[in-house]
Amino acid sequence: MQTMTVVTGFGYLTDAEGHIVSKYELPVGDHPLSDGYSAVEVESLAALDLIEVWVPPPTPEEIKREQDRASAIDKLKLYLQFTDDEVKALGI
């Protein structure tokens, strides 16, 4: 376990591949840093707002689930004449 020292209270965390995985707002002082991560401080909350967190690409399972969902909606519209609002009402 590493330690990160927070001075400004604001910053972000990167993983071993350099992706920004999270921002942080933490009290000034030392904090335990999970293995494989690095901390980068920024000056202020305004500066932190400009940081964009990396969004990992969807997993194969997530892609498959979305394809199945889209396919099901298409069939509802095609064969049962569901409208977009009716599909939305189903919450699927």
Add this chain to the structure above:
Amino acid sequence: MAVFILGGGKVTLALHGSTHQVGGSDVLDLRGLQGGWLTADVIGNRPAASKRDRYFYATDSGALYWDNGFTWVMIAAAALGDWVLKLVDTVYQAATDGVVMANNNSLLGGSLLGLTDSSTPPTVVRRQWSISNAYGGITFTVKKNDYWKVTYPYPMLSVWWIPSGL
């Protein structure tokens, strides 16, 4: 005879005249005095723990503490504090025990994750919900001093923290 209950938790019997007799001692009110068994003040003015069986009521948080001779132990949790709006994909440290609630504000899909543990960034998922074309949310509790965050692929999310006490 008067009975004093002191900070050490001891009962001391001192010989005095009865309060019902001429020349008898007055009733002593130790409440609020340092060394009395119960004092009340803001948490910042709480004395160092050192005398077993003292109690301290924090007027700013509503919590009640017991002195075990070495440290103060919270024995009655305070009422919940105020709701605080937080940010998605941002790590926070909990100053008190508390609860996180997160709700998606759009019909976009994706996995809504609540993570918390004792280091930053927290990596242990305590609550997860995979959303497709629906409104919904997650709720999870956080221990004092632990780190927590909520992740979601889109910014259309409300993250609320409600602390216990302070």
